[in-house]
Amino acid sequence: MLRPRLRIPRASPFAIPARPSMARLPLAYRSYQTMPPLENIPEQEGENGYKYRSIDGFLSPMAFTTAWDYYQTHILTNLNRLCAGTDHETKKPFEILLETARDPSQAAKFNYASMAHNNHFFFLGLSPNRTEAEKMPTQLKEALIRSFGSLGALQELMVNTATSMFGPGFVWLVRTGRPQQPGGFRVLATYLSGSPYPGAHWRKQNLNASTDIGEFTEQGRQAGRQYLDYSTMGAGKNAASYKRDAFAPGGVETEPVLCLNTWEHAWLFEYGFGGSSTSVLKASIPSAEGEPENQMSGKEVYARAWWNYVDWNQVESLAFPGKSSPRARAQ
Structure with a gap:
């Protein structure tokens, strides 16, 4: 398939700028994001x-x-709309995701x-030029x-x-608390908008599906406290000194260092x-004689090019x- 000649349009019919021009939108909110x-x-x-950006070959x-x-x-347009008039209005996405991860509302x-x-x-x-691992x-x-x-x-x-994920998400390379030790780095996948940060791993539930005791009874509160204590000790932390509001029960200390968007x-x-x-970049897997050619999926070709x-x-x-300090950090 030939690569078409593309022009970057002045404005897309499906994009609303997240820049200061958002002030002209009919919705009455300011654009902090x-x-x-x-x-x-x-x-x-x-x-x-x-003006446009591209990565030749990728x-x-x-x-x-x-x-x-x-x-x-x-x-960002939708995040601005949701945060307008709230405590999150002037905060960065990273702060917002950690503060809202455990609140279903x-x-x-x-x-x-x-x-x-x-x-x-x-x-x-990403690098604008080809790199060698x-x-x-x-x-x-x-x-x-x-x-x-x-x-x-x-x-x-x-x-x-990335190829085996049946649905969109991200593949992360994360470092643990001891990056210099064997096993100091791990690969994990998050689906949809899931986050790799331990502080966002646990979502609060209003109801215990196993016992149906709920959170507003003494029995429910006791069960919740016991669950938290067991989880913190299971993660290798002392329950008495564990900062529960900053770390997910049963979570592991990780810090993402690389991300592949799927x-x-x-x-x-x-x-x-x-x-x-x-597929713009055709890549074939050799097949036995007489058998139909087995082609890589577009997502796999993309993932291999990303590397x-x-x-x-x-x-x-x-x-x-x-x-050294990173060139920039994700907001």
Whole structure:
């Protein structure tokens, strides 16, 4: 399939700017959430002076604009609407997602805030030029090899995890409390707007589905206290000194350092569902003679291409924060 010549439109029919022009919207709220900068991917100037971003070999101008400008604008616009007139009005998405994760009544705020943060995190980890994992900083390379055996094993784990996810979400490389130790890094997946941060892992329930005792009875409160105590001790923490409001029961201390976005808006425009007629970058898996050709899905081709455009210096700065400061942090 030939790659079409694309122009970045002046305005999309399905995007509302999250920039100061939002003040002209009929809804009466101020726009505290604005599009964060992406200094790692410089803008280019196209025909008629249009500004756009792209990553040659990975995301075309229209694919990049769809996954970043249009989608991030949509998410922030809705987050502004939900936070207007509340205590979250002037807070960043990261703060909002942690403060709303355990409150079912704030589920919409959490979803938009977490999605805005995750999408930003993904784009901050990209390089505008092709990179080589083997040439990543030595400290990071040695730590990842201790955790996964080889860089190739890490690549296959992240790609296969993304490909096997039956639904949109994110695949994360996270460091544990001891990044220099064997097993100091792990790969985990979150679905939809799920968050990798321990503080957002637990959602409060109004009802115990097993006993039906509820939270407003003494029996229910006692059961909840016992559950929290058992969970904190099970996580290796002393229940007496455990800060329950900052850490999920049973959670493990993790910090994300790299993110792969598996939502369709990130890969479908560029790579299609798969097959010779829909995938822009065709990649075939050899098959036995006489059998139909087994093609990679568009999502797998996208995930494998992503590995070649990871900014490993940014990953190292997040993995070892005492060594250097990251270029930017997701809001």
